[in-house]
Amino acid sequence: MKAVKLGIVSGLIIVSTISCQSPPEKPSGFQYLPAGDLVPPESGIGRADEKLYAPDIRFPIESPPAYVNSQVWGVGGMEGPPGDQCAQINYSYPWKDNYCEQRDHPMPLCPAGTGHQGVDIRPASCEKDRYWAVAVENGKVSHIGNYSLFLRGEETGTIYRYLHINVDSLAPGIQFGAVVSKGQRLGLVSNYFSGTPTTIHLHFDMKQSILTDNGTPLQVFVPPYTSLVSAYERLLAK
Amino acid sequence: MRWFAILLVVVSGITNNACAEPRTLDIDWTAANKDAAALRSLGSPPPNLSGGEVDASSFSATRLPVLLPSKLAFISYQASADKNSYDVQFQIQDATLLVSGDRYFQYLQSEIDADGLSSSTRPQFLNSFGISQLLFTRYGANYSLSLECSDPQNDSRCIAPEYLNQLYDSLHVVGGQP
Numbered sequence: 001m002k003a004v005k006l007g008i009v010s011g012l013i014i015v016s017t018i019s020c021q022s023p024p025e026k027p028s029g030f031q032y033l034p035a036g037d038l039v040p041p042e043s044g045i046g047r048a049d050e051k052l053y054a055p056d057i058r059f060p061i062e063s064p065p066a067y068v069n070s071q072v073w074g075v076g077g078m079e080g081p082p083g084d085q086c087a088q089i090n091y092s093y094p095w096k097d098n099y100c101e102q103r104d105h106p107m108p109l110c111p112a113g114t115g116h117q118g119v120d121i122r123p124a125s126c127e128k129d130r131y132w133a134v135a136v137e138n139g140k141v142s143h144i145g146n147y148s149l150f151l152r153g154e155e156t157g158t159i160y161r162y163l164h165i166n167v168d169s170l171a172p173g174i175q176f177g178a179v180v181s182k183g184q185r186l187g188l189v190s191n192y193f194s195g196t197p198t199t200i201h202l203h204f205d206m207k208q209s210i211l212t213d214n215g216t217p218l219q220v221f222v223p224p225y226t227s228l229v230s231a232y233e234r235l236l237a238k
Numbered sequence: 239m240r241w242f243a244i245l246l247v248v249v250s251g252i253t254n255n256a257c258a259e260p261r262t263l264d265i266d267w268t269a270a271n272k273d274a275a276a277l278r279s280l281g282s283p284p285p286n287l288s289g290g291e292v293d294a295s296s297f298s299a300t301r302l303p304v305l306l307p308s309k310l311a312f313i314s315y316q317a318s319a320d321k322n323s324y325d326v327q328f329q330i331q332d333a334t335l336l337v338s339g340d341r342y343f344q345y346l347q348s349e350i351d352a353d354g355l356s357s358s359t360r361p362q363f364l365n366s367f368g369i370s371q372l373l374f375t376r377y378g379a380n381y382s383l384s385l386e387c388s389d390p391q392n393d394s395r396c397i398a399p400e401y402l403n404q405l406y407d408s409l410h411v412v413g414g415q416p
Contacts, residue, residue, distance in 0.1 A: 106364065108352065108355055117364075117366060143325065143336045143384065144327075147386075148367075156342075176316045176318065194368055209342055209345075217378070217379075218355060219362075219373045
């Protein structure tokens with residue numbers, strides 16, 4: 001399969017093909033900007049990091065297409081161009097990383113030292129409670145809040161957070177402590193955010209631990225974008 | 239031929255490592271036991287949680303010190319634990335509190351391209367998406383307190399760090415073993 005990776009240098013769009021190990025499949029049209037290329041540039045300083053922090057995860061939304069891009073700086077967002085959050089441009093490729101997008105949360109791996117802890121993923125269309133979020137790894141449901149679900153990965157120990165899901169209609173058997181399999185349905189992608197709804201999307205992030213040189217661990221939210229690109233390519237190849 | 243065999247072994251090791259169990263942290267049980275002994279020396283058992291006791295037998299197989307707050311009024315709780323991690327989710331008034339600990343690490347600092355990473359035993363407060371968190375390390379393990387409020391925009395517990403700091407200050411070892 002060949003996915004198209006786009007790069008923007010000084011306003012010029014550079015297109016290159018990335019050879020993947022998957023066998024040739026039907027063209028998906030999937031395109032993505034490189035990790036760390038935040039759009040627009042004033043939305044923050046991204047982390048240009050191609051490392052696969054979770055190399056074997058399943059893509060967290062059950063069915064393609066899905067679109068990674070900013071809810072804040074996209075069309076209809078608080079800081080974005082005027083328009084409707086459901087505008088078609090928000091539901092199109094290329095993907096745009098928004099890990100490290102401007103926030104005031106301490107984020108040791110973000111160039112600014114603060115930033116967005118994960119990425120935002122829109123499902124196939126602007127409809128809430130229609131698309132399933134699924135387990136990215138075998139593991140255990142370690143938390144269910146008002147609009148959040150945490151999954152503790154069995155193979156890696158990674159904590160995956162799924163936010164803005166509809167916890168009132170979780171998939172059968174999904175409860176605190178439930179043991180789940182990779183790909184198993186968890187809950188529906190929605191706009192839940194307590195009293196004030198957000199846009200229809202899944203916020204997805206990954207917390208891991210780094211054993212620092214002084215011998216103590218440091219818990220950090222690691223860049224998920226490249227791992228998601230890889231997982232999405234595998235999903236498209238099925 | 240010998241070099242080829244060695245290469246095969248190395249490659250095999252790398253490949254297997256990708257599917258291996260996560261790496262685990264060494265726990266400072268001396269420090270954990272010392273703290274537990276100091277608490278016992280006060281002449282009374284650790285303060286009870288308001289709302290009932292958490293059944294410590296849930297953590298009998300857990301290989302890290304299980305920390306829980308003592309100053310917490312809760313309505314109900316659920317606990318889940320295994321060898322290397324635990325999670326206790328408390329339903330409290332208008333919020334849920336998750337207390338978690340584990341002894342996993344995914345990377346050595348040398349494996350990450352980042353300058354200036356350093357860890358501290360001081361808790362790190364995060365407030366995002368209406369979820370307040372304290373992330374910290376103690377006894378060599380990872381711990382977190384996560385608070386999700388029903389009304390995060392107006393509930394001071396989910397805005398400022400004071401509430402979680404109070405819970406942090408009341409944490410004590412309730413279970414776990416080497």
